Amino acid sequence: MISCDEATVICNKSQYDEATIIEKIKLQFHVLYCSTCASFIKKNTQLTSLCKKANLKTLTAAEKIAMKRELQKKI
Amino acid sequence: MTAHQLHPDAWVDSYADYLYNYAVSRVSDSEVAKDLVQDTFFAGLKSAKNYKGEAAERTWLIAILKRKVIDHYRKINSKKGKAEVRMSYGTNREDEGSWLEEQVADPFSAFENDAIENEELGMAIQECISKLPEKQSLVFNMKTVQGMSTEDICKELDINPSNLWVMIHRARTALMGCLNQNWFKR
Numbered sequence: 713m714i715s716c717d718e719a720t721v722i723c724n725k726s727q728y729d730e731a732t733i734i735e736k737i738k739l740q741f742h743v744l745y746c747s748t749c750a751s752f753i754k755k756n757t758q759l760t761s762l763c764k765k766a767n768l769k770t771l772t773a774a775e776k777i778a779m780k781r782e783l784q785k786k787i
Numbered sequence: 788m789t790a791h792q793l794h795p796d797a798w799v800d801s802y803a804d805y806l807y808n809y810a811v812s813r814v815s816d817s818e819v820a821k822d823l824v825q826d827t828f829f830a831g832l833k834s835a836k837n838y839k840g841e842a843a844e845r846t847w848l849i850a851i852l853k854r855k856v857i858d859h860y861r862k863i864n865s866k867k868g869k870a871e872v873r874m875s876y877g878t879n880r881e882d883e884g885s886w887l888e889e890q891v892a893d894p895f896s897a898f899e900n901d902a903i904e905n906e907e908l909g910m911a912i913q914e915c916i917s918k919l920p921e922k923q924s925l926v927f928n929m930k931t932v933q934g935m936s937t938e939d940i941c942k943e944l945d946i947n948p949s950n951l952w953v954m955i956h957r958a959r960t961a962l963m964g965c966l967n968q969n970w971f972k973r
């Protein structure tokens with residue numbers, strides 16, 4: 713038996729493929745009797761697929777620091 | 788309505804990713820996109836005194852970036868003749884004599900429409916990410932966008948894994964709520 717808090721952590725981990733098989737089984741079992749977590753998992757998984765679909769890009773921290781430095785020079 | 792103000796110090800943290808996504812989807816070259824974002828910040832700084840505070844900072848910056856993207860295409864197309872669109876009337880044997888109308892893109896094509904929709908989705912997500920507290924958006928970006936491992940992020944930010952998962956959880960919950968408003972209810 714796991715609590716909802718534990719279930720949430722496992723759910724978040726599994727969004728990044730970092731949950732172990734045992735954790736996944738625990739989560740599946742939890743979902744059987746907890747509809748709140750079931751709907752959370754559904755939404756969370758949807759967010760993951762949206763992020764994948766959107767093909768997000770980000771500048772690395774180093775690039776941002778370089779950018780800031782350039783900008784500071786001109787302020 | 789209160790007048791908006793410019794805070795150039797915070798530009799990179801607040802808008803760099805948002806502007807970068809916009810640029811990358813239009814020029815499809817990450818180096819060029821990066822330069823365009825930097826140029827946008829410079830141009831913003833230069834014309835800061837013309838900013839009347841009518842539009843939000845982000846809207847104002849994206850308007851500058853739009854011009855920069857157009858200028859970029861003008862520059863690479865500046866050699867004469869390159870910028871014109873040539874359409875020949877059915878030269879291939881197969882479509883010889885067919886009308887130009889038959890050659891235009893299918894307006895219901897899932898391929899093009901999906902690309903446009905995904906780009907809008909990207910901007911919506913980016914907007915929501917920019918509303919997160921700084922630390923949360925940093926962790927979320929590192930994990931989700933850059934795909935870094937938990938271990939690496941913990942080392943870099945000097946936090947422990949359970950800390951990281953709490954931040955990821957808060958970020959994800961906030962994003963779900965924000966996207967519900969910005970994306971699904973449009």
